[in-house]
Amino acid sequence: VSGSPKQHRGPPDAAERAASVSARLARAGLKRSAVRNAVIEAFFASEGHVTVDELLLRAREILPSVGPSTVYRTMKLLVEHGFATSRDFGGGHARFEPASGRHHDHVVCTRCGAVREFEDQEIELLQQQVARRLGFEIDSHRLELYGRCAACRAADARPTARGRGRP
Amino acid sequence: VSGSPKQHRGPPDAAERAASVSARLARAGLKRSAVRNAVIEAFFASEGHVTVDELLLRAREILPSVGPSTVYRTMKLLVEHGFATSRDFGGGHARFEPASGRHHDHVVCTRCGAVREFEDQEIELLQQQVARRLGFEIDSHRLELYGRCAACRAADARPTARGRGRP
DNA sequence: TTTTCTGCAAACCATTTGCAGTTAG
DNA sequence: CTAACTGCAAATGGTTTGCAGAAAA
Helix, strand or coil, rough: CCCCCCCCCCCCHHHHHHHHHHHHHHHHCCCCCCHHHHHHHHHCCCCCCCEEHHHCCCCCCHHHCHHHHHHHHHHHHHHHCCEEEEEEECCCEEEEECCCCCCCCCEECCCCCCCEEECCHHHHHHHHHHHHHEEEEEEHHHEEEEEEEEHHHHHHCCCCCCCCCCC | CCCCCCCCCCCCHHHHHHHHHHHHHHHHHCCCCCCHHHHHHHHHCCCCCEEEHHHHHHHHHHHHCHHHHHHHHHHHHHHHHHCCEEEEEECCCCEEEEECCCEEEEEEEECCEEEEEEEHHHHHHHHHHHHHHHCCCEEEEEEEEEHHHEHHHHHHHCCCCCCCCCE
16 A cells, blocks of 8 residues: 555556456456556546546546547446446536445535535435435435635635636 | 416416516516417426426427427526526436525436425535535535435335336 | 457537527517 | 517537447457
8 A cells, every 4th residue: 555656646556456447347358458548547547536538638648549439438338347436517527436335425616626525424314314204215316515615715815816816 | 376277287377477477578678479488388387397398398389389499598598587497417408497596405206207396404504514624615505316206116016007016 | 360449530419509581679 | 670589400519339440369
């Protein structure tokens, strides 16, 4: 869980995770390929909640020939095989995160786009209760909080710098 | 709040609401037109959470010449003028509901598509708390619960009828 | 060699928009 | 008469797919 020389920012074990996923896909009968691996590595080297465009850029840093279709196809594969989850935070661009097994919801900064995850058992419980009260049996939900993160609020408050300090 | 002969199912005061909206749009400088009115009436005659397609169908019952673009344009107008709200429950089709002023969230039946609204002050509170803990200041959120409504669970349980009783 | 990949261009699909004719005011 | 409105067809924009060639097993 340490020691290996990280080449990009992002999870230090990105390469290992990518390799493992690639191996498991191979075991599932799929072929290994440079292009696919580039996408997979790009994905695990990212901070999560990446869009296809971001992924394409990162993948091309590794192997410039990568095309958008392959990014779409590869991410679909990862999702189908349980290695990634696709999220839709509105705005028409799918975002991908490594599958974590553990359920969680999201807070999204409407200024910088930062996404943080959280779990709240009490909210989950209340949701079940509300639903039951309406006669529903819930098996999934979507909860997203939109607002401004600490950094962005600080930036907006600071009247000095280049950004508009709240127009 | 009674007496008037309702022509469709749906809110009995649909016609009145439609007329009022139409009038307010006229006051805002827009022109009244048969086509637009058909869409507005179709909208208020619906149970809420209608898609454009459903709206188009209903509007055409009133005036067959209505085209999709007009439905889109009219709904956009209603949203901009605060008479309707557009929701995205996933699946790529926008759904519209009459603007209610009051904030609420939704439970969606994944079998029949029924949508129920609810408010839960405690959940709202917990959301604020969670967000604050992460340094965020929330100004909006999206909460949707997905599951099966009472009727659909009953239908699925009943082993007799024409539907598959859970395949 | 056989099957899976991949890039490209075309296809999809919900929604938007340009245009030219229609209608309200 | 002028400004809005409307249907149609074409344009958008994210995502998917058909195809023919490239690469893996």
